[in-house]
Amino acid sequence: NSIFGVYLSSSNNNTLSNITSNNNTNHGVYLQSSNNNHLSDVVANGNQNRGVYLFSSSNNNLSLIIANNNKNDNGVHLQSSSNNNVLSSITTTNNRINGVAVQTSSNNILSFILSNNNNNSGINLYSSSNNNTLSNITSNNNTDKGVYIQPSNNNQLSNITTDSNHNSGIHLILSSNNNTLSNITSNNNTNNGVYIQSSSGNMLSSVVANS
Numbered sequence: 001n002s003i004f005g006v007y008l009s010s011s012n013n014n015t016l017s018n019i020t021s022n023n024n025t026n027h028g029v030y031l032q033s034s035n036n037n038h039l040s041d042v043v044a045n046g047n048q049n050r051g052v053y054l055f056s057s058s059n060n061n062l063s064l065i066i067a068n069n070n071k072n073d074n075g076v077h078l079q080s081s082s083n084n085n086v087l088s089s090i091t092t093t094n095n096r097i098n099g100v101a102v103q104t105s106s107n108n109i110l111s112f113i114l115s116n117n118n119n120n121s122g123i124n125l126y127s128s129s130n131n132n133t134l135s136n137i138t139s140n141n142n143t144d145k146g147v148y149i150q151p152s153n154n155n156q157l158s159n160i161t162t163d164s165n166h167n168s169g170i171h172l173i174l175s176s177n178n179n180t181l182s183n184i185t186s187n188n189n190t191n192n193g194v195y196i197q198s199s200s201g202n203m204l205s206s207v208v209a210n211s
Contacts, residue, residue: 001025005044008034008057015039022046028067031057040064051075051095054082054105065090067099074101075118078129083107093117098124099139102152106130115139121148122162130154140164146186149176161185168192169209172199182206 005021006029008014015038021028028044029052031037039062044051051067054060054077065087067075075092078085082105090113092099099115102108104127113134115122122139125132129152137160139146146162149155151174160181162169169186170193172179178201186193186209193209196202 004028004030005047006030008032008037010034012036017041019043024048027051027053028070029053031055031060033057035059037061042066045069046071049073050077051092052077054078054085056080056082058083058085060085062086063088065092067091068093068095070095072096074098074124075115077101077103078105078108079103081105085109088112090114092122095119098122099142100124101126102129102132103127104129106132108132110134112136113138116141118142121145122165123147124150125152125155126150128152132156135159137161142166145169145171146189147171149173149179151175153177153179155179156181158182162189162193163187165189168195170194171197172202173197175199177201179203184208187211 005024011034017040020043023046027050028047050073051070075095097120099118099122122142140163146165146169149172169189176199180203182205184207
């Protein structure tokens with residue numbers, strides 16, 4: 001398609017299932033100012049821009065998402081007050097930038113995330129993305145970090161594996177404060193297993209970080 005594969009604009013309370021949206025010239029699946037939608041069994045691979053993109057869209061439920069090999073941006077991207085969304089069973093590999101990006105969006109729940117071999121970070125929370133919950137994360141062999149939090153606060157991340165990334169496994173920077181990370185395995189990363197820089201009040205528990 002010449003623009004988007006699936007595009008919801010100012011559209012609410014829709015249910016979409018068994019979606020394949022590959023090789024489009026922009027985003028594979030795009031929700032703009034669209035709320036309370038349910039999307040399941042989504043495949044969005046090889047698009048020129050993002051695989052799955054929520055912009056100013058809240059209270060959506062997305063499950064069983066595959067967003068691989070998107071050529072110029074992120075696999076899955078929540079941006080601009082895309083709040084209170086639930087995303088589960090996410091696979092994002094070999095994307096041009098991040099596997100999963102949460103930007104200026106809060107109170108989202110993301111679980112069972114596999115985000116490997118992306119050209120930037122596997123998981124990136126940035127620009128005041130606060131109070132998000134991420135669990136059961138595997139983010140290995142990314143070109144930059146496994147999990148990157150920059151300036152974002154009060155997030156909870158649990159059951160995290162970040163191995164063999166080409167920078168740090170987990171990096172908190174620029175006043176990323178009061179985050180909680182538990183049950184972390186972060187081995188064989190090029191730089192640090194867990195790196196906290198200019199950030200305060202974070203809690204880490206049950207950490208394994210070996211070379």
